[in-house]
Amino acid sequence: MKQLLEHLIIQALTSAHENGLVTSPAFPDFVIEVPKNISHGDYSSNIAMVSAAIQKISPRKIAESIIRHIQDTQGVIDHVDIAGPGFINFYLRPESWIRFLKRVPELGSRYGSENIGNGKKIQVEFVSSNPTGPLHVGHGRGAAVGDSVSNILSFCGYDVQKEYYINDSGRQINTLGRSVFLRYQELLGESVRFPDDCYQGDYIRDIAGRIMDMKGPDLLDQPDEKAVMFCARYAADLILEDMKQDLESFGVFFDRWFSEQGLYDSGKVADVIESFRNRNIIYEKDGALWFDTTSHGDEKDRVVVRNNGQTTYFASDIAYHYDKYDRGFEKVIDVWGADHHGYIPRVTAAIVSGGYRKEQFQVVLVQLVSLLRAGIPVAMSTRAGEFVTLRDVIQEVGRDAARFIFLTRSSDNTLEFDLELAKQKTNDNPVYYVQYVHARICSIVRKSTEMGISVIVPDDAALCLLNTPEDIALIKMMIKYPEIVRSSAELLEPHRITFYLMELAASFHAYYNRQRVLTDDIPLTLARLYLMKAVRQVIANGLSLLGVSAPESM
RNA sequence: GCGCCUGUAGCUCAGAUGGAUAGAGCAACGGACUUCUAAUCCGUAGGUCGGGGGUUCGAAUCCCUCCAGGCGCGCCA
Numbered sequence: 001m002k003q004l005l006e007h008l009i010i011q012a013l014t015s016a017h018e019n020g021l022v023t024s025p026a027f028p029d030f031v032i033e034v035p036k037n038i039s040h041g042d043y044s045s046n047i048a049m050v051s052a053a054i055q056k057i058s059p060r061k062i063a064e065s066i067i068r069h070i071q072d073t074q075g076v077i078d079h080v081d082i083a084g085p086g087f088i089n090f091y092l093r094p095e096s097w098i099r100f101l102k103r104v105p106e107l108g109s110r111y112g113s114e115n116i117g118n119g120k121k122i123q124v125e126f127v128s129s130n131p132t133g134p135l136h137v138g139h140g141r142g143a144a145v146g147d148s149v150s151n152i153l154s155f156c157g158y159d160v161q162k163e164y165y166i167n168d169s170g171r172q173i174n175t176l177g178r179s180v181f182l183r184y185q186e187l188l189g190e191s192v193r194f195p196d197d198c199y200q201g202d203y204i205r206d207i208a209g210r211i212m213d214m215k216g217p218d219l220l221d222q223p224d225e226k227a228v229m230f231c232a233r234y235a236a237d238l239i240l241e242d243m244k245q246d247l248e249s250f251g252v253f254f255d256r257w258f259s260e261q262g263l264y265d266s267g268k269v270a271d272v273i274e275s276f277r278n279r280n281i282i283y284e285k286d287g288a289l290w291f292d293t294t295s296h297g298d299e300k301d302r303v304v305v306r307n308n309g310q311t312t313y314f315a316s317d318i319a320y321h322y323d324k325y326d327r328g329f330e331k332v333i334d335v336w337g338a339d340h341h342g343y344i345p346r347v348t349a350a351i352v353s354g355g356y357r358k359e360q361f362q363v364v365l366v367q368l369v370s371l372l373r374a375g376i377p378v379a380m381s382t383r384a385g386e387f388v389t390l391r392d393v394i395q396e397v398g399r400d401a402a403r404f405i406f407l408t409r410s411s412d413n414t415l416e417f418d419l420e421l422a423k424q425k426t427n428d429n430p431v432y433y434v435q436y437v438h439a440r441i442c443s444i445v446r447k448s449t450e451m452g453i454s455v456i457v458p459d460d461a462a463l464c465l466l467n468t469p470e471d472i473a474l475i476k477m478m479i480k481y482p483e484i485v486r487s488s489a490e491l492l493e494p495h496r497i498t499f500y501l502m503e504l505a506a507s508f509h510a511y512y513n514r515q516r517v518l519t520d521d522i523p524l525t526l527a528r529l530y531l532m533k534a535v536r537q538v539i540a541n542g543l544s545l546l547g548v549s550a551p552e553s554m
Numbered sequence: 555g556c557g558c559c560u561g562u563a564g565c566u567c568a569g570a571u572g573g574a575u576a577g578a579g580c581a582a583c584g585g586a587c588u589u590c591u592a593a594u595c596c597g598u599a600g601g602u603c604g605g606g607g608g609u610u611c612g613a614a615u616c617c618c619u620c621c622a623g624g625c626g627c628g629c630c631a
Contacts, residue, residue, distance in 0.1 A: 029571085031572095035573095035574075036574080036575090036576085036577080037575070040574065044573090044574085046572095049573080049611070049612085052611075053611095059611080083574075084574050085573085085574080085611060085612070087573080087574070130631075132631095171630080171631070172630090288629050290629090299556080299557080299627085302629095303628090303629045306629040307629060308629080310629085312630085312631090337625095338558080338624090338625060338626085339625055339626065340626085341559080341625075341626065342557075342558080342625090342627055343626095345557090367559070367560085367624085368625080408567080408568095409566095410567090410568080412559060413560070414559090414560080414624070414625095418566095424593095425593050426593060428579080428580060429593085430579075432593050433579095433594090435593090436591080436593055436594080439591075441590095443591060444590045444591095445590095446590095487570060490570080490571095491570055493570080495568085499567095499568060502568095502578080502579085503568095503578080506578085506579095509594055509595065510595065510596085512590080512594070512595080513592095513594065513595040514595080514596090516590070518590050519590095553591085554591080
């Protein structure tokens with residue numbers, strides 16, 4: 001609809017120029033929007049105001065010239081007026097909405113999709129939690145955001161790959177091994193001092209116990225280093241399996257699990273260091289190797305190989321990101337916890353040094369989650385190993401509620417996740433508010449099937465009966481959906497879908513309480529059933545982008 | 555000290571690309587089920603958009619500055 005009006009405006013201004021009514025054929029950026037106030041028409045444009053400076057004519061005069069030259073060949077406009085400082089307000093004929101309503105069933109589950117990706121290969125990397133402990137709520141938020149962003153991009157024509165980067169190398173894996181081995185020794189009756197820098201959680205004991213069951217005391221016969229290595233690998237594998245399970249029960253499936261260790265094994269980290277050394281981008285200072293990130297805006301250069309010969313995470317991160325581009329991704333999106341924001345400049349610098357464009361890399365920062373129970377903060381201490389895991393949360397509040405709530409805030413904002421609220425099946429908990437729409441419509445459709453009328457498609461004359469303010473409000477809401485999806489994809493902001501769905505749900509519930517669908521009036525009933533099915537489709541489409549189910553009954 | 559994020563109704567938050575009288579939910583108050591699911595709806599009340607400057611026809615939105623809160627500033631991960 002907006003495109004249509006835009007076309008009419010451009011045409012009108014052009015012919016106004018041909019007739020000498022305006023001085024310039026130029027078009028500044030102008031917008032067509034749905035006014036907040038319904039008395040300002042169905043659509044409104046600021047074209048006259050933004051053109052005033054170029055035309056050197058008053059906005060109202062420009063507006064008049066434009067209106068006079070509008071050629072509404074399709075007959076969608078009822079009337080147009082000029083208001084305020086020079087807004088052009090369009091009032092549409094009620095029938096005009098129908099052609100747009102028809103798009104919903106025509107496109108079905110594809111309704112709302114705008115092809116902005118054009119098959120471009122894009123990768124979204126998210127969660128990527130170290131396999132040293134269970135996933136917690138913060139990871140849950142990252143998972144919900146990353147998965148939804150992937151869904152949205154994929155829906156908009158991108159060829160999306162979802163990837164999880166496993167930090168299965170380096171010191172923290174060694175620490176994991178040490179932690180497990182110490183608990184293992186404890187189980188065998190040895191008195192050990194358990195250091196603060198080891199992982200404190202009970203799951204470490206569980207893993208040690210499993211190794212006990214499997215190996216008995218055999219590990220003690222080996223050199224410590226070997227035993228620790230064994231514990232590390234065993235524990236990491238186990239924890240990783242658990243994380244996979246948790247994510248699956250959260251409805252999140254990755255296309256690839258990428259091992260950091262693999263980058264070392266294949267020599268890719270060494271290759272990167274070697275080639276940048278030759279180009280003096282990596283240089284030696286104080287016995288360490290440094291990457292020149294300063295030339296690309298970082299505040300200082302960063303170490304890639306320490307003076308003890310060990311590589312830093314940054315080294316493998318560089319190799320990892322190059323590997324992504326080598327695999328043909330035109331764009332790479334990383335979803336990170338906001339506490340990692342300081343890494344953006346150095347990773348960006350490394351990517352640019354590698355000959356890629358800055359725009360090919362984008363980070364979605366997700367702010368932290370604070371967990372509450374009935375308004376009271378839940379104590380979370382990773383050090384003491386006391387925390388509520390993602391698994392606990394899914395078990396307690398359910399997958400749908402958890403995912404939906406994670407997406408009810410902009411990622412830029414911290415999120416309060418209240419377990420009691422999330423469990424409640426009331427209006428406080430918007431997930432049910434939205435799902436209830438789907439269930440209610442399914443119920444109506446079931447009823448109509450019993451009456452034997454659901455299969456008949458109404459003709460245009462019948463659809464014109466959808467003319468109450470509630471009908472029009474619903475249809476307008478649905479016409480808006482593709483724009484919401486688009487902005488959500490362009491800005492990588494899934495919460496826009498969430499808020500839209502809540503708004504659409506509100507329109508539906510208002511409709512439901514005011515208008516009856518199944519009546520004795522057959523054409524009207526058919527038309528309204530048609531409308532209801534469209535609403536159901538849009539709700540289902542939106543929920544699927546969020547990774548939330550659309551139940552047929554509740 | 556520097557960088558990033560945040561500051562909008564009592565509470566939790568929307569308001570991308572500057573638009574007309576700043577919105578929603580919760581909480582408060584008053585109403586609506588012999589009807590397709592009341593997990594619902596309707597109404598009332600509630601505001602110095604953190605403060606102060608600036609840009610312009612027009613600012614919650616852009617710029618500067620100050621204030622408050624969170625996070626980050628390692629040859630840690």
